[in-house]
Amino acid sequence: MFFVSTGLALKDPGDDLRLEGPFLVTSGGQSPGALQFTVIAKMVNIDYTFERLVKVGEVDISKFKTFVVVVGASGKGLGAAGIDIDVEINRVVELAKLAKANDLKIVICNLEGVSRRGVSSDRIVTALAPFASVYFIKTDANEDGFFTELSKEAGVPLATFDVTVGLKDVLAEFVEKPN
Amino acid sequence: MRKTVLVLAVVALLFTGMIATVTAPTVASSNGMVAAVDRYAAEAGAKILEMGGNAIDAAIAVSLALGVVEPYASGIGGEGYAVITMADGSKFAIDFRSTAPMLATYEALTEKGLRIGTITRTPMGICVPGVLAGIREAWLLGATLPFSVLAQPAIDLARNGFLIDQTFSQTTADNYELLLKNAFEFLNEGFVWETGTLYKNPELADTLERIVEEGIDTFYFGSLADEIEEFMIETDGFMRKSDLEIYNAIIREPLHGTYRGYDLFVPHPPVSGPQLLAVLNTLENYNLPAMSWDDPLAIHLIQQALILGDIDRRTYISDPDFHDLPYEGFMSKDYAKTRFMVINPGRVFDQPYASYLGNAYPFQEGATYEEALLAAFAEVASNASDIDESPSTTHFSIVDKDGNAVAWTQTLSSFFGTTTYFKGFFFNNEMGNYASSYRPGDVINLTGGMRPRTTICPTVIMKDGEVRWVVGTPGGARIMSMMVNLVVELIDFNLPVDKAIRLPKFTGMWNDTTLRIEAGYPETTLNFLEKVLGHKLNIYNTYPDLYFGGPNIIAVEENGMMIGAGSIRRGGFASAPEF
Numbered sequence: 001m002f003f004v005s006t007g008l009a010l011k012d013p014g015d016d017l018r019l020e021g022p023f024l025v026t027s028g029g030q031s032p033g034a035l036q037f038t039v040i041a042k043m044v045n046i047d048y049t050f051e052r053l054v055k056v057g058e059v060d061i062s063k064f065k066t067f068v069v070v071v072g073a074s075g076k077g078l079g080a081a082g083i084d085i086d087v088e089i090n091r092v093v094e095l096a097k098l099a100k101a102n103d104l105k106i107v108i109c110n111l112e113g114v115s116r117r118g119v120s121s122d123r124i125v126t127a128l129a130p131f132a133s134v135y136f137i138k139t140d141a142n143e144d145g146f147f148t149e150l151s152k153e154a155g156v157p158l159a160t161f162d163v164t165v166g167l168k169d170v171l172a173e174f175v176e177k178p179n
Numbered sequence: 180m181r182k183t184v185l186v187l188a189v190v191a192l193l194f195t196g197m198i199a200t201v202t203a204p205t206v207a208s209s210n211g212m213v214a215a216v217d218r219y220a221a222e223a224g225a226k227i228l229e230m231g232g233n234a235i236d237a238a239i240a241v242s243l244a245l246g247v248v249e250p251y252a253s254g255i256g257g258e259g260y261a262v263i264t265m266a267d268g269s270k271f272a273i274d275f276r277s278t279a280p281m282l283a284t285y286e287a288l289t290e291k292g293l294r295i296g297t298i299t300r301t302p303m304g305i306c307v308p309g310v311l312a313g314i315r316e317a318w319l320l321g322a323t324l325p326f327s328v329l330a331q332p333a334i335d336l337a338r339n340g341f342l343i344d345q346t347f348s349q350t351t352a353d354n355y356e357l358l359l360k361n362a363f364e365f366l367n368e369g370f371v372w373e374t375g376t377l378y379k380n381p382e383l384a385d386t387l388e389r390i391v392e393e394g395i396d397t398f399y400f401g402s403l404a405d406e407i408e409e410f411m412i413e414t415d416g417f418m419r420k421s422d423l424e425i426y427n428a429i430i431r432e433p434l435h436g437t438y439r440g441y442d443l444f445v446p447h448p449p450v451s452g453p454q455l456l457a458v459l460n461t462l463e464n465y466n467l468p469a470m471s472w473d474d475p476l477a478i479h480l481i482q483q484a485l486i487l488g489d490i491d492r493r494t495y496i497s498d499p500d501f502h503d504l505p506y507e508g509f510m511s512k513d514y515a516k517t518r519f520m521v522i523n524p525g526r527v528f529d530q531p532y533a534s535y536l537g538n539a540y541p542f543q544e545g546a547t548y549e550e551a552l553l554a555a556f557a558e559v560a561s562n563a564s565d566i567d568e569s570p571s572t573t574h575f576s577i578v579d580k581d582g583n584a585v586a587w588t589q590t591l592s593s594f595f596g597t598t599t600y601f602k603g604f605f606f607n608n609e610m611g612n613y614a615s616s617y618r619p620g621d622v623i624n625l626t627g628g629m630r631p632r633t634t635i636c637p638t639v640i641m642k643d644g645e646v647r648w649v650v651g652t653p654g655g656a657r658i659m660s661m662m663v664n665l666v667v668e669l670i671d672f673n674l675p676v677d678k679a680i681r682l683p684k685f686t687g688m689w690n691d692t693t694l695r696i697e698a699g700y701p702e703t704t705l706n707f708l709e710k711v712l713g714h715k716l717n718i719y720n721t722y723p724d725l726y727f728g729g730p731n732i733i734a735v736e737e738n739g740m741m742i743g744a745g746s747i748r749r750g751g752f753a754s755a756p757e758f
Contacts, residue, residue, distance in 0.1 A: 032355035032371060039359070039369045076353055112352070113373065115345075164370045 017134055017157060018176040019105050020065035021047035026054050027070055028092045028124045029085075030077025033111040034070035036164060044171045053081055056094045067099035068107040069128055073120030085120045089127045096131035105133040110147070111164055113138040122146070132156050136170050138163075199757040200225035205677045205744045208755030212741040213237055214731035215575035216252070216653075219341050220244040221745065221754035223332035224577055227324065229756035234583040235263065235321045236329055239314050241575050242589060243333035246310070246604060247383060248341060250365070251350045251594045252573040252653070255386075255398070256606040258309040259589030260450045261317060262433045264639045264646060266582035271320055272433040272446055274630070275313025275589075277306035277609040278426060281627035283417040285617045295625065299611035300357055302416030304597045306609035306631070308398075310589055312428040315395045320430070321583070327391045334387045337603070340379035346725075346750050348374040354595050362600035383603025399423045410601055425628070433639075436510055438463060439670055442641040449498045449632040451659055453510040458488035458663050460515030461522070467671040472682050473700055475707035476524065479714070481667060482694055483522045485660050485687025490536050491518075492659075493689060497622035498630040504622065508542030516548040527713040532689055572653030574637060576733045578741050584646045584733075586637035590653070634658040640666070646735050648676070652746075654728030657695075660686040661728035669734070676734035680744045684727040693717040697727055723748040 023041065025048050027034035034052060041048045048068075051059065061067075069092050078088060099106055108128050110116055129150050135158040137147045142160055151158035159170045201208065202222050211234075213224035223244040224237035232240075238261065246254030253259065258277035264270045283303070288294060298304045318326055351358065352371045363369060364382075372378055390397060397403040400423070408420040433444040436456035443459070445452030461484040470477040495509040508514055518537055528535060541551040572590035590607070597608040612631035614621045623632050636658060637651035648669055652661045661684055668679040683699030694714040696705070699722050708714040719726060729749035734742040745751025 032352045035356055035359060036370050074353075112371070115348070115352075115374070164373065165368060 019174045020176045022064050023048040023066045023068055024064040025050045025068045027052050029071055029073030029121055030081050031072030031074035031116055033072040036111050037070045040167050043168050055091055056098050061098050061102050064104055067104045068109055070109045070111055071121055071124050072112050072116035089124055093127050096128055100131050106131045107134050108132045109136040110138055110141040113140040117141050200754050202752050202754040206753040206755050207740055207742050209739050210756045210758050211579040212733045212743040212755050213577050214733050214743040214745055214753040215241055216573050216729055216731055216746055216749050216751045217248045218752040219248045219336055221752040225754035225756050228579055232324045234577045234579040234585045235317050236324045237577045238585040238587050239317055239329040240332050243330055244336055245573055247333050247336045249573055252571050253589040253591055254604045255310050256308050256604045257589055257591040260446045260635055260637055261587040262444050262637045262639050264444055264584045270433050270444055272431045273313050273316050274429040275309030276630040277309050277607055278628050278630055279306055279625055280417040280422045285625055295610055295613055295615045299608045300598055302414040302599045304608040304610040305416050305418050305606040307422045307426045309428055311395045311398045316428045316430055330387055330391050334384050337380040337384035340377045343372050343374055343376045343378050344750055345374050348372055350594050357598045361598040365600050380603050386602040441670055444639045448496045448506050449630050451634045451636045453506040454488045454492045454659055455636050455662055456510040458484050460512050461518045464519040472668055472672050473704045475704045478685055479712045482687035485663055487518045489689035490532055495539055496632050501626055501629045502622045505539045505543035508539035511542045513548040514539050514542040574651035574653055575731055576649035578733050578735055582646055584639050584649050586639050586649045586651045588635040588637040588651045636662050649733045652728040652730035656688055657686050657728050661730055676732050676742050677744045681747055697724055698722040725749055
């Protein structure tokens with residue numbers, strides 16, 4: 001089961017926001033959430049490319065219609081990648097800018113719930129918020145209304161789901177089926 | 180009908196009462212005690228004590244239960260070491276460390292274009308598991324209950340499930356990419372197991388039931404061994420049934436040393452008992468009892484002694500069946516005096532650590548430190564390899580009401596071992612503890628049948644023949660630091676066990692020129708360490724941090740009261756029978 005709440009400026013997200021493939025998927029914080037996103041993407045037959053550490057200049061963004069950042073700051077993941085949180089935020093923000101300039105829809109996703117609601121994860125989300133087209137958020141990550149507020153401020157939809165696999169239904173709802 | 184229901188209710192109440200236990204992070208009881216990293220496992224042991232089992236019975240139950248509730252840290256695909264002291268005075272050390280399969284050679288790896296470093300997360304990284312052989316030897320040594328009874332709590336946990344805690348969830352998340360690739364069946368339909376989820380492992384329940392029905396020998400000689408061989412051939416692993424058939428857990432008397440009048444019973448090589456004794460012997464030359472846990476001078480002396488012990492370990496510890504090394508010299512009081520002389524109380528080591536390697540050979544023959552130092556030092560080559568040991572592993576401690584004690588540490592080496600998943604359990608990756616490539620004279624070169632070196636160190640500490648503490652910890656290369664921190668806190672600083680386990684910790688390692696130190700020390704202490712003594716501080720700002728280890732300890736007071744303390748760094752619990 002999942003729920004969609006509507007940002008103030010958007011009357012009918014179902015009509016106005018359809019996500020098209022191909023998707024470019026990256027991690028925001030190097031937790032395993034992004035890899036889990038790809039498992040679900042496979043389940044719902046989304047055409048995606050997953051690049052954990054992709055940077056502007058390393059990707060032809062015009063090939064994609066949707067840009068997904070799965071947010072979750074992991075000290076271990078960042079350490080393994082040899083980067084710190086500031087470098088990571090800069091990487092995803094620059095990508096988001098490029099995606100927006102190329103008219104991609106931008107999805108901010110929290111797939112791991114409250115365990116990825118620390119200071120670093122929230123910094124990533126806040127930095128990306130100006131670019132968000134939609135939020136896909138595991139319910140327990142939004143118990144304090146953090147994502148609801150961001151969604152309302154930006155007037156973009158927020159879809160929440162209770163268990164990880166619930167994202168499958170969210171994607172099925174938002175992703176445009178190929179003709 | 181009504182009478183039947185009533186009778187059933189009474190029986191149920193009696194049964195519930197029979198297996199009642201008290202479980203919490205810290206528990207006091209005189210009825211026996213189990214301290215383990217997981218509440219379900221601790222309770223499994225306490226229930227066995229409640230049923231009248233002794234510490235060995237409980238240890239077998241806890242060992243198997245831990246393999247269910249922490250499948251990433253230990254299990255029947257892993258290995259370990261136990262030190263047992265019985266109330267009648269007998270003492271046993273059970274070495275159930277893994278051994279290298281005979282087909283695993285540097286030549287075989289070279290032919291495949293591989294090195295040890297590249298196979299540790301593949302079936303080729305598996306060494307011969309020893310946990311079940313260790314359990315068999317423990318059972319034969321002194322168990323009182325049938326194996327089927329001791330295995331039942333683990334079978335029930337696997338069959339009926341349990342709620343996942345944060346450590347389980349986090350560890351799965353940390354290893355998700357490998358698990359997705361190598362052990363999809365373990366995951367929650369392809370996803371990380373989340374905290375609070377009910378986790379069942381019916382496949383492992385079936386495997387354990389089969390081992391109960393067919394006997395432990397099925398794993399080493401029987402049909403299960405056949406299936407393991409078939410699986411190894413299919414997945415290109417080195418282990419064969421012939422390796423399982425020749426595997427033996429080794430029973431010895433534990434090594435004995437002393438520290439300020441206490442008796443320590445520790446493991447033999449290739450486990451790190453001699454290193455613990457060597458470091459403590461060095462520290463015995465200082466008046467640490469006059470200092471406190473946050474005294475920068477105490478931290479400095481302990482850390483420098485740890486570094487010396489770690490440098491020496493790499494040369495003097497290996498499998499004694501394959502290398503004749505002077506580990507008894509290494510753990511002698513006179514050798515420790517020479518190490519004491521190396522430490523500058525007012526400044527950190529200023530030379531490359533390798534240059535501080537000591538010469539333990541003269542002390543193996545009983546030389547005094549005066550004799551040894553007056554004689555010309557023989558040149559000692561450092562036969563040492565760089566192994567980055569994993570923070571995985573688990574330790575539990577048990578004392579029963581009669582005073583029998585078990586210190587038991589078991590591991591898969593890395594979390595999830597090789598990530599090779601078979602019949603509900605993971606196989607270890609102990610192969611990573613051999614030298615990555617052949618070096619002439621190296622004491623940890625890969626050799627078929629040899630046990631790799633390890634830092635684990637389950638220990639029983641006694642005073643006047645009575646158990647005072649049962650101690651041990653996971654933590655990879657930080658195990659010795661945690662062990663020495665704890666022993667000094669308990670003996671020198673006379674701290675209660677729950678306080679000792681909570682105090683912040685620090686490390687001293689041969690390959691680390693920083694002082695890694697957990698948050699919680701006073702600013703003055705940190706400033707003094709840095710500015711006066713010259714330490715490069717590496718402060719871990721998250722407290723508690725599992726990096727430093729996850730000890731589970733039992734203290735026995737002079738009046739017989741047992742205090743069990745579970746690790747605060749890994750969510751550990753103590754559990755006691757209520758009787």
